Amino acid sequence: MRLPPGVSSADFADAIKQFQDAVGKEWVFTSDEDVDLYRDSYSPFWHEDEEPIPSAAVAPDGVEQVQAVVKIANKYKIPLWTISTGKNLGYGGSAPLLGSSVVLDLKRMDRILEVNDKNHYALVEPGVSYFDLYRYIQDNNLKVWIDPADPGWGSLIGNAVDRGGGRTPMRDHFDAHCGMEVVLPNGEVMRTGMGALPGSKTWQQYRYGFGPYVNGMFSQSNLGIVTKMGFWLFPEPEAYLTGTVSVPKRDDLGPLVAGLAYLMNSSIVLGTTSVASPLNFLRGDAELAALRAKPGGPSTQELEHYLQEKNMGYWSIELPFYGPAKVVAAQWEYAKEKFSGIEGATFKEGTLHRFPVDPKELPQFQNSVAVGIPSLSVFGVGGTRSEGHVWFSPIVPMTGEAVLEAQQVFADAYKEMGMSIGPLFFLGPASNYPRCFLVLFGFPIEHDVEKNKKNRENFKRLIKVAAEHGWGEYRTHTAFMETVMDTYSFNNHALRRFHETVKDALDPNGILSPGKCGIWPKSMRKASA
Amino acid sequence: MKNARVGLLLALSLMITAPAFAAPDQDQIEKGHKVYDKWCFPCHGTGLGKPGTDSLAARGQKPAVLEERTDLTVPAIKTFVRHGVLFMPMFRKTEVSDADLDAIAAYLTRNNKP
């Protein structure tokens, strides 16, 4: 059995025994076979010694059990790594950042405590997945939508505290939460927002409560274990309509994105859209390949001409509209009017869907997540090419100029690293967050040590390239958290030093998720860089 | 043309009364007008939703708009700004400096008869 760093085997044995007393023998996993199930299936360290494998896993079934586990961990200074459903593959899965941590697996805490379809909210435990909540709402015939992350098996709480995003009007998952219950590093339970008021009637209706609003401290962090969280839900709208705007020239991207920003900031477009170009999916086309093979590559005019011949725009965006049938039609009409200022813009209207949707219509949705139905279709992105992926996910400004610049910068960076952007998949730029673009690059994970090593180096290189251009990652795989946090260095890492001060005060034994997002407890902190 | 004449009259009256009291110069009045627009007009100006004007009107003050008054004195203006009255709060020197206050006073007393 592995031992957590700095813990004696006698102490660890004692702790395991006490964990067993706290949660039941069958819910403490120590055999290699069982513990292996907590490895990151998409680990970029596959087959390497560096792979952070846990020493054990403990699965409590309620908040009192979580408290008991935390108190035991404090007694023996055992590092715990908390996961909700542990299914954010591409960002670390259920494996810890620090090898030989004990995974605190909250999957058994899967109670849906309340769903209110008059004030449109839910209160859930961390083990509840999007699939679970969706099913509950369907079974009880409630007229509310959830906003699933792309992988439907994810946890509402886990995804929100990782600050993930979805596609419907409630797509900024952390922003859509209201009220938390947290077990602090000292084992105490705290409720935030209106939840701090005993007998509160508005825990899920007003998020701030009174005094400092601390919820954000528990996102992407290691300052507490979130055991309950409320979420605002979108009431089922009457209808959904999409409309696609295509523009013919490369330089049309500027006005296209400016128009999109206006529509989003005006609450006319309420969901996620992304900028697409046929040049991305026509990679296999012989004519395009020939153009690309030309010395110096094709000119912009040649590409524009090529697409024109195929009757395709250079760029397109698919706009989602949610609301009454007549309103979504009026919004689309207005959007067309706004974009008609771009010469040669063309418009294509999608099908109008009314809710509740007829199950027969479901296959028509490219991704049902946009209408609040969880799925796993996102895992199609890796296809059969790899054994997994990790996401490189910088935030860039919502402007055409920034998209073009990012495209150029990253293409150049790939070239320098001796990689082609070709075999890598690229999603976005997408508006999962309301005011910026998220660009996602999937890095393949392979069961090949050398390739993974090189990919990790390249990944780190890209983090630096992005930072030099003012683009930071919104989230990252555990393997790169420290590197990313290093780039958020304003005034000699003032922000990280602030986090460290808070961490030491709240978690003096450093037991909660050491290293998460580059925040280490004092005992493990390297001499200040 | 009308404004030019008013300006001339004002200038004349200032010249005539100059020995009687320290006449604020035109720059000072203009500065005062600007400060007034920023700090006083939102409550004491003309138009709807001006609680200061409304309150003075309810007291029977005529005219209720401060800019139209010709009876305000410099010490009274300073007292109101630095001490407030009823629901009108006092103003700090980082908001309205002493120099700004002198200018407001110059502006609001510009039409006073000597």
Added chain:
Amino acid sequence: MRVPPGVSASDFAEAIKQFQEAVGKEWVFTSAEDVALYRDAYSPLMGEPNELVASAAVAPDGVEQVQKVVKIANRYKIPIYPVSTGKNLGYGGSAPVLSGSVVLDLKRMNRILEVNERNAYALVEPGVSYFDLYRYIQEKGLKLWVDVPDPGWGSPIGNSLDRGGGYLMPQYRNHFDSHCGMEVVLANGEVMRTGMGALPAAQTWQEYKSGFGPWIDGMFSQSNFGVVTKMGFWLMPEPDAYLSGTVIVPRHDDLIPLVNTLNYLENTRVTNGMPDLASPLLGIPMLSEFAARFDQGATPFDRPQDAELTALIAKAGGNMSPELDDYAQKKGIGYWSCKLSFYGATKANAANWAYAKEKFSAIPGVKFEEGDVYKLPLTAEQREKVHKPQFGIPSLAMFSIGARSAMNPEPSTGHMWFSPIIPRTGEAIFEANRVFAQAAKELGLPFLNFNLPSTYWERAFIFIFAFPVVKDIETNKKNVASFRKLIQVAADHGWGEYRTAPVFQDAIMNTYSFNNHALLHFHETVKDAIDPNGILSAGRYGIWPKHVREAKS
């Protein structure tokens, strides 16, 4: 000269000297006359020995000067109390929570650093007021609206940190929610930037809120953990058009389906302006009518003159009464009404309103009144007529409350807001009225009749009402005691205040007591770690530094 608690006169003199070197002699205020300008003009303790007052004030003109002041304060353990524009009258003004603190007056830091029209945001300093930002946008001819609270002289930063609200679309009228990116001077004098601002070359400081790692911005709201010196805000693009329409329902109990339908329409973004509840029967005006009615020489709270109705209202005493229902039916007066506002494309507004009417039609006897339709921007004439904050125009009209008028010959000298959060349901409105009417009766409060909540927040109501502050010390004392009682009454029913004046901050924080005050203890742990000398805003929102807590216990 008053000396801060626990500071020797000689240390204080030395500190003042160093403050003067840091910010310039003329920007350190120590004379009684100058320091008096920092009193809370609406203090319910005005003139009493326990009135909260400053010892001095320091007004830096930039972040480096703020850093210097904070470092000096640390050296001499001087409590300092930052204010932005210090104009949140009714919630404390520019006076500190701990008497004898030095006010750190940020009003001179009034730079508008950026306004970006294409991506609709602004980056400002704390001394910038809503008037300032509005004027800047007008002068540049930008097609942007600022979401303004009632007092236009407030600071976007100060109001947002106090978690105030406004009147436009939901994502803008929640002012803390609509911020994006902060710069903070910490208690140790260091400058920190949050969100994407921590990335030195950041291009999206005002476009993505949370950056990487723990998102800590909320810690600096309603708190004493840092001095915010810059903050970004998302602005609303000027819409094409505005439309309003009013829904009127006949019976008392119709308030329940009225609110439920309203919630559906708001939460699906069918109506995207601030809903405005009123009672034609009980004479409770819409917020948006408030200023206009005042201008017409009527108090916005005038009661119907009909003797029968007056008697019926008195008899009902805030409760359900079939006779009032009958009266409303007989006279054809609506019991409740709600004005809906729509911002957007002309046709979409019309379609949204049509859909809203369809939804409300489920309430028997419902009537609809068509409201205003404006193609934006407003003409000069329209601007005069409208409720300005609903069009992003700052004003001070709300100060008409308690002011002298034909109907109110006994004007107050200020007010304090009692503002509990209640659920967004009709049932909760009824319960709150029953509970507070009963409490008002017991406390002998003359001013609390049936009240309708404000709808600033998209998912909860604020059952807000104003306590007058008057010249008479005894009356103020009684009102302060009643206010404290109401805090407890509210808490007993699961309603907590969203914000309050310094006088009541301890009392309210005490009601947020889940698990033996776990949240407050958490704040205290953080406070002690990041401000070990306890120099920043001691006592703000009930959070006291260690040395004060120990002295108290």
